[in-house]
Amino acid sequence: xxxxxxxxxxxxxxxxxxxxxxxxxxxxxxxxxxxxxxxxxxxxxxxxxxxxxxxxxxxxxxxxxxxxxxxxxxxxxxxxxxxxxxxxxxxxxxxxxxxxxxxxxxxxxxxxxxxxxxxxxxxxxxxxxxxxxxxxxxxxxxxxxxxxxxxxxxxxxxxxxxxxxxxxxxxxxxxxxxxxxxxxxxxxxxxxxxxxxxxxxxxxxxxxxxxxxxxxxxxxxxxxxxxxxxxxxxxxxxxxxxxxxxxxxxxxxxxxxxxxxxxxxxxxxxxxxxxxxxxxxxxxxxxxxxxxxxxxxxxxxxxxxxxxxxxxxxxxxxxxxxxxxxxxxxxxxxxxxxxxxxxxxxxxxxxxxxxxxxxxxxxxxxxxxxxxxxxxxxxxxxxxxxxxxxxxxxxxxxxxxxxxxxxxxxxxxxxxxxxxxxxxxxxxxxxxxxxxxxxxxxxxxxxxxxxxxxxxxxxxxxxxxxxxxxxxxxxxxxxxxxxxxxxxxxxxxxxxxxxxxxxxxxxxxxxxxxxxxxxxxxxxxxxxxxxxxxxxxxxxxxxxxxxxxxxxxxxxxxxxxxxxxxxxxxxxxxxxxxxxxxxxxxxxxxxxxxxxxxxxxxxxxxxxxxxxxxxxxxxxxxxxxxxxxxxxxxxxxxxxxxxxxxxxxxxxxxxxxxxxxxxxxxxxxxxxxxxxxxxxxxxxxxxxxxxxxxxxxxxxxxxxxxxxxxxxxxxxxxxxxxxxx
Numbered sequence: 001x002x003x004x005x006x007x008x009x010x011x012x013x014x015x016x017x018x019x020x021x022x023x024x025x026x027x028x029x030x031x032x033x034x035x036x037x038x039x040x041x042x043x044x045x046x047x048x049x050x051x052x053x054x055x056x057x058x059x060x061x062x063x064x065x066x067x068x069x070x071x072x073x074x075x076x077x078x079x080x081x082x083x084x085x086x087x088x089x090x091x092x093x094x095x096x097x098x099x100x101x102x103x104x105x106x107x108x109x110x111x112x113x114x115x116x117x118x119x120x121x122x123x124x125x126x127x128x129x130x131x132x133x134x135x136x137x138x139x140x141x142x143x144x145x146x147x148x149x150x151x152x153x154x155x156x157x158x159x160x161x162x163x164x165x166x167x168x169x170x171x172x173x174x175x176x177x178x179x180x181x182x183x184x185x186x187x188x189x190x191x192x193x194x195x196x197x198x199x200x201x202x203x204x205x206x207x208x209x210x211x212x213x214x215x216x217x218x219x220x221x222x223x224x225x226x227x228x229x230x231x232x233x234x235x236x237x238x239x240x241x242x243x244x245x246x247x248x249x250x251x252x253x254x255x256x257x258x259x260x261x262x263x264x265x266x267x268x269x270x271x272x273x274x275x276x277x278x279x280x281x282x283x284x285x286x287x288x289x290x291x292x293x294x295x296x297x298x299x300x301x302x303x304x305x306x307x308x309x310x311x312x313x314x315x316x317x318x319x320x321x322x323x324x325x326x327x328x329x330x331x332x333x334x335x336x337x338x339x340x341x342x343x344x345x346x347x348x349x350x351x352x353x354x355x356x357x358x359x360x361x362x363x364x365x366x367x368x369x370x371x372x373x374x375x376x377x378x379x380x381x382x383x384x385x386x387x388x389x390x391x392x393x394x395x396x397x398x399x400x401x402x403x404x405x406x407x408x409x410x411x412x413x414x415x416x417x418x419x420x421x422x423x424x425x426x427x428x429x430x431x432x433x434x435x436x437x438x439x440x441x442x443x444x445x446x447x448x449x450x451x452x453x454x455x456x457x458x459x460x461x462x463x464x465x466x467x468x469x470x471x472x473x474x475x476x477x478x479x480x481x482x483x484x485x486x487x488x489x490x491x492x493x494x495x496x497x498x499x500x501x502x503x504x505x506x507x508x509x510x511x512x513x514x515x516x517x518x519x520x521x522x523x524x525x526x527x528x529x530x531x532x533x534x535x536x537x538x539x540x541x542x543x544x545x546x547x548x549x550x551x552x553x554x555x556x557x558x559x560x561x562x563x564x565x566x567x568x569x570x571x572x573x574x575x576x577x578x579x580x581x582x583x584x585x586x587x588x589x590x591x592x593x594x595x596x597x598x599x600x601x602x603x604x605x606x607x608x609x610x611x612x613x614x615x616x617x618x619x620x621x622x623x624x625x626x627x628x629x630x631x632x633x634x635x636x637x638x639x640x641x642x643x644x645x646x647x648x649x650x651x652x653x654x655x656x657x658x659x660x661x662x663x664x665x666x667x668x669x670x671x672x673x674x675x676x677x678x679x680x681x682x683x684x685x686x687x688x689x690x691x692x693x694x695x696x697x698x699x700x701x702x703x704x705x706x707x708x709x710x711x712x713x714x715x716x717x718x719x720x721x722x723x724x725x
Contacts, residue, residue, distance in 0.1 A: 381419060
């Protein structure tokens, strides 16, 4: 028999669930999707996974999804879970299943033993969230009401990011860390850059560019013949938001975002036809020029304008821009024609506006636009990443591979816990297999948007291009926006015949079993997420000063935190610091199993072994020095511990062991000093870490040399005495 595509109720869940209940579930789904997008913005774009908000948010999503699957598996209504997505599987398969496959690859790393269990689990956790969020958003986009609220949610997210950033600049409502201030001209020509609630200007600029192009595409499609109040207000609102977004984009000073926006704008140009294309050009010129004029004023004020005059200037420029924008809409309908004279006039006017906007912008940002320091640093970083990739090209190293390993392979002392390329980051995590799966999903989405001539194509182009040169993909917000674009931009009717044929070919019973297993798996992973959240809460309670927590209570809290999450290195380090040497040794040894390349763990272990006079301190400390050779503090600590170990053994008159320790320490010191000389000789050096041969290290090196001399003299005297006898 042929199952119907739409069902009106779920018949087995302790009784019959009515159509009204299904309507409520649909509303809750819409609220959940839209509110999640807004909440993620307030949470710094969900950059950090190991935060209470992120852990709880993802865990709740996984629990709700597991429950929804279980409900749909009851009785005949189990088919509803399958039928709604068959068309999407047929046309855009990889878009929706690739997050689950990538999560599965991280799961394989957990099974075989990654470099860091914590980081790999967090990556798995995130990708499962992207998968279930994408499925829920797609479900919402199948309904007309749902698509309406997704569009509202898109505008709400753009408004929230924009208004929060500008309100801080003008002193209306101040949010912390919205503006990045620095005296380094390589980083900010104006001494300040706008990072918004994301607190990172480059990603903020890229996301602003994506929102801007969507608003410009919407503005270009407005008709001047419809003079209803609703349409006019819509036009004014669209233009006003586009202007504010463009202003935020310019103030981000992100050259990569500017370039990606330019490519995305060109994609929009080729997507449009006729007078809408020229309207797009003219509206872009008006908006960019107005935003550039405001940006020039703010740049000269170092992003700290006088609140009232600044707001008055902004409002005045906005009023003029809105009037010109509205006139442009009317011109396109009234004066449009394919006569050569009209075309020349339109092109000339739009080109002038764009040129003026560019000149005003460059007047404030010219210095930074042509400085190549950060670009050469990226090239160095990419070279180091390629060397790291070659050691594990197919399956990678697991979660956060670059952050964990870059100190070991970096060719100069730059600061770079992020590799500044989302694709390269995943390549290191999951190798060529993982990157191929991701690219299949993104290419499928790109082809679908082109095929359906979606107005969201330019925004998508910006996001995927800028991610190649920065770490936008480390932000959950970036993926949420791409999922949002897929839900709104890839809408098409479902082929019922293909749906039925697929369902019957697979078999209902088999699908029930499969989805049942998925529900159980999601539930188990969500419970793990809740335990990680509680572990983090306990650790925070134990480590925050001023909470009236006694040392004994802190120890208890840290033990409970570790019991819930054995891979939490921060809690393990804190507990080891409050324990006796024997207990601390066991705690740290177990921590290395979960976080094998953490130099702080190895250094703490080496310190304890050295204080005990244990010769295992030698290979341990030597390993630490090798793990992070450009960290002057670690190099000094290694030399200090080896010197103290040598002095302890010298007191015990164990000369053979002393010489072994001293020779190791002198070798490390010479390597450290030689590396310092090499750094000084480097061309285009970026010594962000302030690497140098410290005075403390020189002292420890001298003490090692003195010990060596004393041992040599003592040995010589001993030999002399023996000959005299």
